[in-house]
Amino acid sequence: MAAEVQPLPPIRAPPGPAPLTPDQAYWRSFKNQLLLPSPHNAAITSITTPDYNPAGAQADTFAATSGGRVQIYNGKTRKIVKTISRFGVEDTARSGVLRRDGRILLAGGDSGVVQAFDTGSRAILKQWRGEAGHQLPVHVVRWSPKVLTDLMSCSDDRTVRAWDLTEDVAKWTGVGHEDYVRSGCYLPDQEGGMIVSGSYDQTVRLWDTRQARAAMTFKHAAPIENILALNANIIASAAGSSVNILNLAAGNVEQILHPHQKTITSLAAAHSGTRLLTAALDGHVKIHSTSSWQIVAEGFKYPSPILSCAVIGDDRHLAVGLEMGLLSIRTRLAGQEKAKSREKEKKMAALLAGTETADAYERKQRKKELRQGIQARDRGKDFRGEGADIVITGNERSRQKVLKPWQRCLREGKYQRALDLVFEPSQTQLIGKGKFSFDQEEVLTLLTALRHRSALRAALSHSEEDEGRKLVPVLKWCLHSVTHPRHVVLVQDVLLLMLDLYAEKIGGDWSEGGKEVEALLKKIEKRVRLGVDLAQRARGLVGMVGCLEAG
Incomplete structure (x- = not known):
């Protein structure tokens, strides 16, 4: 019997601040x-x-x-x-x-x-x-x-x-x-x-x-x-x-x-x-x-x-x-005082936001307290005799996760389609100062998988009538991730491949979305130059601090 093929594990960005110690x-x-x-x-x-x-x-x-x-x-x-x-x-x-x-x-x-x-x-x-x-x-x-x-x-x-x-x-x-x-x-x-x-x-x-x-x-x-x-x-x-x-x-x-x-x-x-x-x-x-x-x-x-x-x-x-x-x-x-303080903060936040009036909030809290009291009373009962559920353990089987459309296309080798699907409009996310209509975690997971399979070139190669329109969301993601230290290596690989594929058409006539592609490339160039300038200044500052420490 063949082993079950598991979906790709999502690639998450490293955590920021360390968790609090006790x-x-x-x-x-x-x-x-x-x-x-x-x-x-x-x-x-x-x-x-x-x-x-x-x-x-x-x-x-x-x-x-x-x-x-x-x-x-x-x-x-x-x-x-x-x-x-x-x-x-x-x-x-x-x-x-x-x-x-x-x-x-x-x-x-x-x-x-x-x-x-x-x-x-x-x-x-x-x-x-x-x-x-x-x-x-x-x-x-x-x-x-x-x-x-x-x-x-x-x-x-x-x-x-x-x-x-x-x-x-x-x-x-x-x-x-x-x-x-x-x-x-x-x-x-x-x-x-x-x-x-x-x-x-x-x-x-x-x-x-x-x-x-x-x-x-x-x-x-x-x-x-x-x-x-x-x-x-x-x-x-x-x-x-x-x-x-x-x-x-x-x-x-x-x-x-x-x-x-x-x-x-x-x-x-x-x-x-x-x-x-x-x-x-x-x-x-x-x-x-x-x-x-x-x-x-x-x-x-x-x-x-x-x-x-x-x-x-x-x-x-x-x-x-x-x-x-x-x-x-x-x-x-601690204890009840801590719970009361938390409830007071929630009430003040609701009143300041204007989502609820004081009377409505009080009614909601009374219903919640009544419901919790009933649940606590039911948990204290001892249910025995007829009607008790019999559970047989040891034969559990994990449910197979349903693959998303882009994951199925990746498994079938349809790399261009997988890249198009992952950039399709979904729940809007905020990254930096811009809004994006795709999932950042899914984009990182897919691009990393394509790089490991040496399939980035195939995924970024589009027909002449679609190439301008299909490259715009990829360039938008590159623009907002190029200065991010966690993503800069992946962004570099994507941009180098795109320049290699479409260098001859830059400055020429594109079928659709050409002007937006060129505008995004100029913005990326400007942001990279700014990042290099900041890095050089930081390097000089490190040298000055080293001289002060030596003195």
Whole structure:
């Protein structure tokens, strides 16, 4: 028995952009952006989330600091629930952070005062100032992840201090930095009160609050702008436009990342510490994997330099503070919220297009919901007994596909007829800026098959009375594909054969369509010359770039 002859597989153009990776798809789901202006358009210098326990009731709450205010937001509603502005007239608030029970807010200031506020009454519970506190601006304050009453602060007076909420003086002071200390945090999962600080003297120091001197020092190539403890052994420090991954157990720099063009100002962790977010003055937020330290998603681009960044509420919100005074909150919708958002977008598109009124759309949605409810109920039934279909498997036979007319002509060796049929008017397609009445995929498939069979010459050879009219659609396809890099080789073969067959008649009398053929040939020549000119310019530009790189 002879084998069944299968039709030619269609030739499809190579895909354009690569498919999205799981990380790219995940971070692109943060679409529902809310832009909130800060009071007096002051820059958002800090966005902090408390170090909550797993059962914390305030897991979505976060604090944003701008100018002389600290605003507390509810992550579920994305609205302000408290505003604390009890700072001096000329003072600027810094690094407002909530305690993990949400009852006390801690903040520093340019006056050097560290203050603790009751979030319920906004009353000042404690102040550390004067000789008992810092003498210069305090840019960083943090609560201890272990003890509710312990906190730390970093100041421009080059000191790092640990405090007890019940005492008036610092219980420990770290001296050793030679410039401003603008970043710091507690080391997680450590019982001894380990603190990490970063300074403009280009060093990161590890402190044990039971000792006076730094336990470990890492030298960098630029001032330290931010520090993030990913776990008890791995620290990420932002120095200039690079991020240094410090391994405390090994005592060395494990990796150096260069994801941005400008200074990196903020670091944040997501996915339970498996992803590292970097934000910089170039307005970009980028996401890195903490296993390979490669960029897994480009993140987002903002219209202003970024000063602060945080991931909130179990990776539900991405909050970004901009220098222009805007707080951007992007929310990742999931489940029913995602479905409702999609339906809302469809409704708005239908109303804007004018295809449906609001009442008609609502009626259509109610019918759809009713129909889906009936189908879901029927799927839950268990059909048994009489009337059940009996299906015998193992003897299936695939249905043979019906060949199109041009495919039958190609199989029978009628090449001219196959070429005429594939260019017959069908569903209009848009290619570039022109409209075509043929299928681009079928044209590519047929011309490629003819070239493989050495039958292009036979297909393009027409009688004298038909040659002008039959060549017009072929030349139109060549005109719009000659500069396409994926089709240029095939177009070249077709045009060379046509010139070889009809060179003597160009400029002479054609029976029908001759003038249009000559006009199309001139357009093709003009487009080819333009493409060659652009290619030569690009070649020269590549050479200039090479010289710049060499210099």
